[in-house]
Amino acid sequence: ESDADQEFLHNLASELSIPIYIQCYDFNVESVAGLSFEDHARNVRYESLERIAAENNYTHIVTAHSRDDQLETVLMRILTGTGIYGLRGIDPVRGRIIRPLLCLSSEEIYGFLRENNIRWREDSTNADLSHPRNRIRHTILPLIRQNFPVDTSIPSLADHARETVGLLDRLTESLPIIRNDEGAML
16 A cells, blocks of 8 residues: 555646655564654654755745644644643644644645645555554544534633743743752752
């Protein structure tokens, strides 16, 4: 399936005359102890994107995370345990990474693609309920959506958490650092 994804993207990039960077990585051979497959794959993707950006003097890396991704991330963190930093969800900007589609639902994005006859590929693992995020997406969220306005309330919670964390960070940066006689921070 990933070979077909690669061919699809290669053809699309060629059609649009845009550069494409392809990296093959064997996650079965190069796994990391203590990291889930999903976490490890995400780390590899972002490391690759940062390397490609640096090598090509790109100032930004743009991802297609949607409001649904934000909702799922925050809900998953709530259900597994998190603090204020985890409630921030997916940051719209982190370094050179920007996520301009966080304000749009997945359905709005798919609607745009359909209206403009733009082809896309679906990752079949998105339907695999053995992954916690997919269980939230396909099982838990439909039930919650019947009774609660989570499509607006949870992204709003993430926005408020991000504002609070930003304020806390600015406040702590302005505090003097106090050290004991051994030089340890107090």
